[in-house]
Amino acid sequence: MQILLTSFVLLAGILVAPVHAADTPPNALLVLAKRDGILQIVDPSSLQVMARIPVGNDPHEVVASADGRTAYVSNYGSGAYHTLAVVDLIAQKALPAIDLGALRGPHGLTFVGGKAWFTAEAAKAIGSYDPATNRVDWILGTGQNRTHMIYVSPDMKWIATTNVSSGTLSLIEKTVITAGPGAPHEDWIETVIRVGNGSEGFDVSSDGKEIWVANAQDGTVSIVDVAGKQVTQTLAADVSGANRLKFTLDGKLALISTLRGPDVTVIDAATHKTVKRIAVGHGSAGIQMQPDGARAFVACSPDGYVAVIDLHSLEVVGRIEAGHDPDGLAWATRH
Numbered sequence: 062m063q064i065l066l067t068s069f070v071l072l073a074g075i076l077v078a079p080v081h082a083a084d085t086p087p088n089a090l091l092v093l094a095k096r097d098g099i100l101q102i103v104d105p106s107s108l109q110v111m112a113r114i115p116v117g118n119d120p121h122e123v124v125a126s127a128d129g130r131t132a133y134v135s136n137y138g139s140g141a142y143h144t145l146a147v148v149d150l151i152a153q154k155a156l157p158a159i160d161l162g163a164l165r166g167p168h169g170l171t172f173v174g175g176k177a178w179f180t181a182e183a184a185k186a187i188g189s190y191d192p193a194t195n196r197v198d199w200i201l202g203t204g205q206n207r208t209h210m211i212y213v214s215p216d217m218k219w220i221a222t223t224n225v226s227s228g229t230l231s232l233i234e235k236t237v238i239t240a241g242p243g244a245p246h247e248d249w250i251e252t253v254i255r256v257g258n259g260s261e262g263f264d265v266s267s268d269g270k271e272i273w274v275a276n277a278q279d280g281t282v283s284i285v286d287v288a289g290k291q292v293t294q295t296l297a298a299d300v301s302g303a304n305r306l307k308f309t310l311d312g313k314l315a316l317i318s319t320l321r322g323p324d325v326t327v328i329d330a331a332t333h334k335t336v337k338r339i340a341v342g343h344g345s346a347g348i349q350m351q352p353d354g355a356r357a358f359v360a361c362s363p364d365g366y367v368a369v370i371d372l373h374s375l376e377v378v379g380r381i382e383a384g385h386d387p388d389g390l391a392w393a394t395r396h
Contacts, residue, residue, distance in 0.1 A: 083111045085150050090349065090358060091132055091391040092367055093120045094384030100134060100148055101383060105351065105358075108369065108381045112153040116146035122347075124170040124177065125150070125393035131192070132393065133159075133170055133177045140166035140183030145190065150393055159190055161197065169210035174217050180208045187211055187222055187233075201249055203231050212265050212272075219287075220249075221272055223260045230254045230263070230274055230283075232290055252290045256283035262305035266330070267312035275303035275317050282306065282317070282328070296333055300326050304346045309372055310354040316370075318345035318359055325359055325368075327375060337375050341368040349390035360387040 083104075089111070090103040098120060102112040121137040134146040136158075143165045147156040161167055166183035176189040176198070185208055188200040205224030208231070212221045220233040232252045239245050257276025260283070265272050272285040280301035284294045302321025308314070308330065317326040324338035325345055342361035345368070349358045357370040360383065367387055369379035 085111060085153060085393075085395070087129075087395045088352070089129075089150065089393045089395075090367075090381075091123050091125060091150075091393055092358075092360065092381065092383045092387055093123050093134065093347075093389040094386060095120060095362075095388050096385035099384060100132060100146075102150065102153065103367075103381055103383075105356075108379050110381070110383070113384075114148050114153055114155055116148060116155065117144060117158060118142055120146060120389065121168055122170045122389040123391045124172045125391050126172055126177075126192070127175065127396070129393040129395035131156075132391065133172070133179075133190075134389070135167040135170055135179060137166060137168050137182070143167065143181075145170075145177065145179065151395075159197075161188075164188055164197070164200065169208075169222065171211055171213050173213040173215065178211055178213050178220075180211050180222060182207050182209060187220065201233065201251075203233075203251065203253075205229055205231060205253065209261055210263060212263070214265075214269065221263070221265065223256075223263050223274060224253075225259055225261050225277075227253075228256060228258045228260050228276070228278075230256050230260060230272065230285060232272075232285075232287070254285055254290060254292065256285065256292060257281050257295065259303075262303055262307075262317070264306050264308045264315070266308060267310070273306055273308070273315055275300055275306040277301070277303045277319075282315075284333075294333065296328070298326060298328060298335060302344075305348045307348040307350060307357070309357070310350050310352070314372070316348055316357055316359075318348055320344040320346060320362065325370070339370060339375055339377065341370075341377060342366070346388045347390040349392055352392060352394065358390055360390055362386050362388055 132148040136142040145159040164181035169180040206226035257279040259278030263274040282296040302319040342364040347360040367381040
C-alpha cells in the first residue's frame with residue numbers, strides 16, 4: 062500500500078511537505094507513543110517509521126497476533142479506560158476497539174493460542190479475548206492490587222502475572238479437579254508468591270524453570286523457582302524504578318530498564334552478576350528483543366526515541382525517533 066497526500070498544507074506561512082506511508086514490512090517493530098496516542102510501524106532495517114495509526118487514550122502495551130497481521134493495544138489510564146485498540150497492520154488502519162466493560166485498566170498483553178490475553182488492573186483480574194468469536198471468553202480474578210504484566214505458557218497450562226502494589230507474583234496453573242460435584246473438570250489454582258515492593262517487569266527463563274521479577278521500589282530482582290513456587294534468591298541489582306526485565310533469546314543475559322536512571326542494566330543469567338550498565342538516555346521503559354537475537358530495542362520515554370542495542374557488543378548502535386513518551390514495544394512477523 063502506498064498512500065500519497067497530494068495536497069500541500071500551509072500553516073503559519075510554512076509549507077508542509079507531502080506525507081508518505083510505505084507498506085508494512087514482513088518483519089516490523091511496533092512502537093507505542095503514549096502521549097500521542099499512536100502506534101508506529103517501524104522498518105527494523107532502516108529504523109524508519111513507516112506508518113502512524115491512532116489507537117486511543119493512553120496506550121501502554123502492544124502485542125501482535127501470531128500471523129503478524131493484527132495488533133492489540135491496551136488503553137490503560139490507571140483504570141480510567143476499558144478498551145483494547147485493534148489495528149490492521151497490513152491496511153495500516155484502526156479497527157473497532159474491543160470494549161472490556163467492567164474490566165477496567167487493561168495493561169499487560171500477550172498473544173498465545175490464537176487469543177489476546179490481558180490484565181485488567183483496576184478489576185484485579187486477567188482475561189482472554191478470542192478474535193474468532195469476538196468476545197472475552199475467560200476471566201480470572203487475582204485478588205491482588207495492580208495486576209500489571211502477564212505471561213502465558215505456550216501450552217496454556219500456566220500463567221504468571223505481577224501485582225505491583227501488592228509486591229507479589231501470581232502463579233496460576235490449570236489443573237483437573239477429580240473430586241466433588243461435576244468432577245472431573247478443569248480449574249485454575251493460584252499461588253501468590255511474595256517477591257518485592259513494586260514488582261512490575263518480569264520474564265520467564267528460556268527453559269521455563271525460573272521467573273525473574275524486577276522490584277521497582279526495592280531495586281532488587283527476585284528469582285522464582287516455577288516448580289517450587291518460591292523465591293530462591295533476591296539479587297541486589299540496584300535497579301530502583303525498574304520498569305521492564307527481558308531475557309535475551311539465548312537466555313544468557315537479562316536486560317532491565319528503569320525510568321529513574323540513564324542506564325539499562327545487564328545481568329549474567331548464570332552468575333547473577335551485573336556485567337554492564339548501558340547508557341541510553343534519561344530513562345527507559347519497554348524492551349523488545351529482535352527474533353534473531355542480534356539486537357534489543359529499548360523505549361527511552363523521557364527522550365522520545367527507541368535506543369537500538371547490539372547484543373554482541375552491548376553498545377547503543379542507533380535510535381528511532383518515536384514521538385512523545387514511547388513505551389510499549391512488540392514484534393510482528395507476517396505469515
